[in-house]
Amino acid sequence: MEYGRRSWRGFKALGIAGAALVLLTACGAQNNSGGSNFNWATAASANDGGGTAALVSAAKKEGKLNIIAVPPDWANYGAIISGFTAKYGIAISSANPNGSSQDEVNAVQQLGKTSRAPDVLDIGKAVTLANTSLYTPYKVQTWNDIPDSQKEATGLYVQDYGGYMSIGYDSNKVPTITSVQDLLGSAFSGKVALNGDPTKANAALNGVMMASIATGGSPDDISKGVDFFHQLKVKGNFVKVQATTATVKQGQTPVVFDWDYLSAAHGTDVPSWKVFTPNNAILGDYYNQAINKNAPHPAAARLWEEYLYSDEGQNLWLKGLARPVRMAAMKKAGTLDSAAAAKLAPVTGTPIFLTDSQATKAKDYLASHWTQAIG
């Protein structure tokens, strides 16, 4: 990813130090390997505690995993959750499924070392970078498949899956969409929605940014997107409802700016649902995985990460039309679910990923202009 350039070099230096540390702890752990008293909270890889088999048995002993802000209809998480439970017999307690990344971090801070604290986090970029002191580094077995630019060098946080910003729509209710400007037409009266408030939710911020890039703005300038939504509002086309599976199913939000993998999932409820990604504004983003350093179930948390980054976990995300982080490596190795991959919308053009400073500039502009633009 682009935003890495300067900061990743720093991370690489850190990474060498980190790798040395990992080596040291790995050596130290050898005495314990296989021992049932090993403290998994300190493990920076499965090998630290005696390998995957030891991790599985320790996780089974814990018997439980706390996850948070993971909706079952989000990137196929429902199948991933039941797949994990079926494979290892570990019950998953899923809190606040529709929460934001910040809600996840708030829960980690407020629940501290209690048994209800989230074990693992699935968080957006801004929140990930702002709270690095809450995580503990961990490298999954498939670590080497993950491109360097998509992981923190010690494994403190690692990108997991991503996609491109798109416009999903019910083709029975509105005409075919071929450009962002189409939405200003009278056929879209009271129909266009975002997935949340862009001053709050990452997906919504990227929706406005995509509209900006498609209408003459740039990743450094989100103002054109805000102007676009202002026009939508003036024409009466903008619906101020957060689009969810429920609102799409009911028909409250027949046109939605959202990640392509989330939008595609609406096809199960609304068979005439189509997803459009404008060629002139291919805006991508990945989420990150991190383990809570105070995880109440440290082994289960690590096993969950192993599962997510295994071929099985990655292919499940792919089936949810999200692009898993190991996609390129799995394609090369022939382990990628090619039928699922074929269902991804083909993307022509160069994807844009927001840098840190671009994202910061965008949210500052939104904070002072969004409410007014749509009010």
Place this chain on the structure above:
Amino acid sequence: MTAVLEKSFVDTAGRPTGGGRRLPSQWLAVIPFFAYLGIFLLLPTLIVVGGAFFDRNGLGFSNLLIMNKPFVISAYLNSVILAAITAIAGAVLGAVLAYAVVSGNPNGVFRRLVTSACGVLAQFGGVTLAFAFIATIGSAGFVYLWLKQHGLDVYAHGLWLYDLRGLELVYTYFQIPLMVLVFLPALDGIRPQWREATESLGGNTWQYWRYVAGPLLAPAFFGATLLLFANAFSAYATAAALVNQGSVIASLLIANTMTSEVGLHDPGIASALALVMVVMVATVMVLYTVLQRRTARWLR
């Protein structure tokens, strides 16, 4: 209660009575209440006040500078306007309904029906209330669709339900019954003898309302209006469930500052924003208490 009774029994039994010794057992009964107040009112207030004056560099006033931003000012302005409109609408309509109730049979079915309905509806707020409106007159609600089929499109000029206009409608829904509940006792306090006295002195209906009932009820009416104002000004859950776009009012702005995942999360600023709300509500409630006292002078 039993503790107090026992004590007085013991006292009459001729034991030396010490005023100081009676205090502890009486205080015992209110300890749960004060513990409750402390944990759910005092502590959060202290956290808010403390948080407001602590920024990333330590003690300071920098968090409060957020109040200079135009979007923050407009959110507070919207909150005040929303609270004022729904308080006045609720107060006027509620007072009329309360008067209708009082002029009927005090033990009649109508009065019992209205007061118990008001008791329920005044507490009918938050997500359930918002959902009730979304399901009926939302853009896919059955009442809206039915009206549209019969030629009346209430959203011809835009979907106002998920906006300030929508909040005005929904808030009024719980303001009216609350007004009935708080204004009924004042109306009940008006004695028929006063009207009779006015008439025997040659006064007409207008003069009765202008010189007798009006001045007596005015403090109660304005006090109740202030209570409704505070009620709407501080409401959050209904607005959060209904308005998903833009932090149009102060309580939504505070929530966004607590939960934003795009980098606007700042607990210090949220505390500063909350402190301003606390000060405003406290001012309104002090005024309410003053008016309440004037009401109590006459209506017992």
